[in-house]
Amino acid sequence: MVIEVSHLVIARAMFGTTMAFHIIFATLGIGIPFMILISELMFLKTKDQDYSIMAKRWTRVKGVLLGVAIPSGTIAGVSLSLLWPGFMEVIGRVMALPFQIEIYAFFIEALFLSIYVYAYDRISTKARIISLILVTFGALASAVLISNVHAFEGTPAGFRVVNGKIVDVNPWAAFFNPAFFITAGHVSLTALMTGSFVFAGTSGFKMLRNSPGSRSYQFHAKALVMSLILGGVISLISALSGHASAQYLYEYQPEKLAAAEGLFETQSHAPLTIGGSVDPEKQEVKHAIEIPWALSFLAGNRFDTVVRGLNEFPRDYWPPLFIHTMFNGMVGIGMYSILVAIIGVYWLKFKKKTVVPKWMLFAFFLSAPLSILAIEFGWILACTGRQPWTIYHILSTADSVTSQQNLGILYLLFILVYLLLGIVVIAVLYFYFKRNPLIHELSGQTDPDDKNYPAH
Amino acid sequence: MYGLSLTDEILGITLIWGFVFIYAVMGAMDFGAGFWSMIYINRDKTNVTNIANRYLSPTWEVTNVFIVALVVAIYSMFPRAAYSLGTILLIPGSLILLLITIRSAFLVFSHAAEKYKRLLIYVSGITGILIPGLLIAVLPISQGGYVIEQNGRESLSLGLLFTSPNVYAFIAFAIISSLFLSSLLLADYSKTAGDLRAYGVYRRDALITGPISLICAFLIMVTLKTEANWIYIKMMDNLPLLITSAACFILTGALLMIPGGKGLKGIPRLAVIVTIIQFLLAGFVYGRAHLPYIIYDNETIRTGFTDPSSFRAVFIVYVVGFAILFPGFYFFWRLFMRDRSVRQTD
Numbered sequence: 001m002v003i004e005v006s007h008l009v010i011a012r013a014m015f016g017t018t019m020a021f022h023i024i025f026a027t028l029g030i031g032i033p034f035m036i037l038i039s040e041l042m043f044l045k046t047k048d049q050d051y052s053i054m055a056k057r058w059t060r061v062k063g064v065l066l067g068v069a070i071p072s073g074t075i076a077g078v079s080l081s082l083l084w085p086g087f088m089e090v091i092g093r094v095m096a097l098p099f100q101i102e103i104y105a106f107f108i109e110a111l112f113l114s115i116y117v118y119a120y121d122r123i124s125t126k127a128r129i130i131s132l133i134l135v136t137f138g139a140l141a142s143a144v145l146i147s148n149v150h151a152f153e154g155t156p157a158g159f160r161v162v163n164g165k166i167v168d169v170n171p172w173a174a175f176f177n178p179a180f181f182i183t184a185g186h187v188s189l190t191a192l193m194t195g196s197f198v199f200a201g202t203s204g205f206k207m208l209r210n211s212p213g214s215r216s217y218q219f220h221a222k223a224l225v226m227s228l229i230l231g232g233v234i235s236l237i238s239a240l241s242g243h244a245s246a247q248y249l250y251e252y253q254p255e256k257l258a259a260a261e262g263l264f265e266t267q268s269h270a271p272l273t274i275g276g277s278v279d280p281e282k283q284e285v286k287h288a289i290e291i292p293w294a295l296s297f298l299a300g301n302r303f304d305t306v307v308r309g310l311n312e313f314p315r316d317y318w319p320p321l322f323i324h325t326m327f328n329g330m331v332g333i334g335m336y337s338i339l340v341a342i343i344g345v346y347w348l349k350f351k352k353k354t355v356v357p358k359w360m361l362f363a364f365f366l367s368a369p370l371s372i373l374a375i376e377f378g379w380i381l382a383c384t385g386r387q388p389w390t391i392y393h394i395l396s397t398a399d400s401v402t403s404q405q406n407l408g409i410l411y412l413l414f415i416l417v418y419l420l421l422g423i424v425v426i427a428v429l430y431f432y433f434k435r436n437p438l439i440h441e442l443s444g445q446t447d448p449d450d451k452n453y454p455a456h
Numbered sequence: 457m458y459g460l461s462l463t464d465e466i467l468g469i470t471l472i473w474g475f476v477f478i479y480a481v482m483g484a485m486d487f488g489a490g491f492w493s494m495i496y497i498n499r500d501k502t503n504v505t506n507i508a509n510r511y512l513s514p515t516w517e518v519t520n521v522f523i524v525a526l527v528v529a530i531y532s533m534f535p536r537a538a539y540s541l542g543t544i545l546l547i548p549g550s551l552i553l554l555l556i557t558i559r560s561a562f563l564v565f566s567h568a569a570e571k572y573k574r575l576l577i578y579v580s581g582i583t584g585i586l587i588p589g590l591l592i593a594v595l596p597i598s599q600g601g602y603v604i605e606q607n608g609r610e611s612l613s614l615g616l617l618f619t620s621p622n623v624y625a626f627i628a629f630a631i632i633s634s635l636f637l638s639s640l641l642l643a644d645y646s647k648t649a650g651d652l653r654a655y656g657v658y659r660r661d662a663l664i665t666g667p668i669s670l671i672c673a674f675l676i677m678v679t680l681k682t683e684a685n686w687i688y689i690k691m692m693d694n695l696p697l698l699i700t701s702a703a704c705f706i707l708t709g710a711l712l713m714i715p716g717g718k719g720l721k722g723i724p725r726l727a728v729i730v731t732i733i734q735f736l737l738a739g740f741v742y743g744r745a746h747l748p749y750i751i752y753d754n755e756t757i758r759t760g761f762t763d764p765s766s767f768r769a770v771f772i773v774y775v776v777g778f779a780i781l782f783p784g785f786y787f788f789w790r791l792f793m794r795d796r797s798v799r800q801t802d
Contacts, residue, residue, distance in 0.1 A: 083546075
């Protein structure tokens with residue numbers, strides 16, 4: 001029995017590591033082309049060459065990241081079958097459509113990205129913009145479809161299990177499962193939000209390193225304003241969609257909400273618990289701040305909403321309680337992003353300041369790594385919070401895992417490859433932009449690497 | 457025996473066979489081109505490496521989509537078979553994934569990091585050419601005989617696998633065919649681009665690798681006869697098609713020898729087409745003989761098949777999806793493969 005447990009833990013760790021690695025590149029794979037599209041549109045509107053340079057430089061980033069995004073996505077897709085054959089057998093029977101349709105989204109993204117990157121000079125501005133729209137659309141559609149499989153895992157629909165057999169399959173009912181729109185919306189919005197704050201963070205970082213008034217400083221200030229306005233608006237909408245996600249948990253996965261909030265006793269006028277660590281023995285959240293009645297209100301829009309606590313569920317069905325911290329971290333970073341965007345827009349757009357204080361630039365810079373961290377927190381909350389199930393109350397994770405033993409060495413190999421790729425991808429970007437500094441492009445000098453890197 | 461009536465199962469397995477074939481050809485050209493770009497990296501005066509890179513840069517992502525499409529097609533249409541395949545292929549499958557990852561990443565990186573270009577191209581070239589060898593090992597595994605049962609669990613015996621001459625014949629065939637197909641395609645590509653020196657190099661490579669790939673194919677048949685006789689016998693039912701396939705090979709050779717205008721030897725465009733027909737015929741005979749088994753003699757297309765209503769939905773999505781995507785593929789082909797654009801220098 002001990003061996004069985006650790007086998008399951010290794011399999012989960014292995015898939016979790018793959019997803020944690022891939023999700024960074026998948027999210028940026030939506031966010032960055034979206035921001036390139038916005039830059040191209042700004043260029044079209046203002047005729048300011050800087051926006052075009054922005055688009056070109058970020059296209060190179062995108063080109064390099066793609067080298068990791070595509071194969072890590074391939075690993076994620078294929079290792080579902082290798083590590084969780086029991087799960088994929090059910091998915092294959094009932095919920096194959098999102099994967100099927102995702103292939104086409106993937107094709108659209110790959111075809112038009114190649115067209116945008118490698119035929120940049122051969123196609124018209126209109127064709128470039130259409131290509132970028134299709135790239136962003138393809139990436140977003142992939143995210144929506146794959147998130148839909150996750151939604152299905154939480155709110156399975158479109159089939160029944162009779163004596164261990166799957167019957168009455170309705171693949172479209174499975175596709176439009178109750179959580180589809182809420183999950184897909186939140187995933188899409190936060191990916192666009194991450195793209196905006198990665199732009200903002202990079203600009204903040206670059207402005208810290210250039211003196212105010214310099215050409216580079218002005219260039220990055222433009223990128224900063226653009227991304228903070230966009231990021232601010234999208235993060236406000238993301239907050240609303242996050243709120244809707246929590247209300248859906250209240251309805252469909254109450255034990256997940258209870259664990260995320262550290263709520264043990266079922267009660268009306270339930271408090272919202274912020275921070276601290278959840279102690280299952282003492283049945284309390286240590287060192288936490290409590291806001292009376294707030295959880296009930298958030299869950300059902302009324303203070304007398306009864307929120308179900310963990311004690312209503314068998315202990316074996318409790319998700320790991322550390323998801324409380326993931327939940328807090330995700331929401332906290334979301335709030336931070338909104339605040340930073342408001343301050344930045346107020347300072348740059350309303351006060352029309354051209355010089356930004358260092359502390360503010362540092363705060364902008366932080367928003368980039370933090371927004372990626374929030375994506376990680378969100379996915380850990382979503383997937384770990386569903387444990388011990390792969391399909392909520394129907395298929396357990398233990399019944400999904402491969403029967404093959406000795407995953408340890410494979411896991412080690414995967415970790416090594418991810419480490420290698422993580423380091424190399426940063427090094428490649430670093431060397432590339434060191435060789436091709438912004439100042440060359442701003443002063444119209446030819447790019448020494450242009451002949452080698454066929455982007456433009 | 458059963459007939460070839462067009463049931464849902466046959467339709468499904470034909471689609472999967474189609475994906476296998478498309479990926480085999482596109483993947484062979486892709487991994488082979490990466491290898492050639494590595495081999496000729498030191499010939500600074502010729503454009504041989506550039507030709508390979510110019511083909512590779514825009515196409516590898518699209519090629520990669522097909523392997524995902526293939527895996528998705530298997531678990532959508534034959535979930536029970538996907539369960540067995542996923543279980544027994546854990547180790548080779550993971551190794552393939554890691555190799556694909558390193559290969560693709562380093563291929564992309566080599567374009568951005570000028571300073572380390574050489575090293576990066578070597579890594580992606582070598583890992584790339586190993587991939588077809590490992591991928592094709594799935595075929596002998598599916599022929600049965602390598603899965604052992606331990607404590608009620610089925611698992612792949614790597615010991616049996618890597619002592620089998622048949623497996624090595626398949627591996628050699630995959631690697632050599634990748635080199636053959638890619639050199640043939642690149643010969644055509646360089647002729648279109650008007651690069652005669654590169655054409656000469658790739659034409660020569662195709663003439664060398666072609667006969668070796670045919671020898672490997674014979675070795676597969678010889679070893680199949682002793683190791684998986686059931687499929688050998690069924691393949692021999694279609695002997696005329698196999699002979700036609702071999703004839704196509706000879707025709708390819710002839711097409712590379714005859715004068716092709718502009719004082720050049722060979723009509724590479726036709727040679728590519730005839731070679732694809734050759735592989736199509738051989739692939740059909742193998743696939744036809746493999747039926748009804750997905751994994752011998754455990755999973756058949758009937759035991760592995762999905763829910764009928766799921767299949768209908770999936771099939772409609774295939775038809776609609778490819779209809780929508782077709783203009784995209786056409787636009788892509790026009791931009792990157794057609795004469796005028798290929799000829800443009802980078």
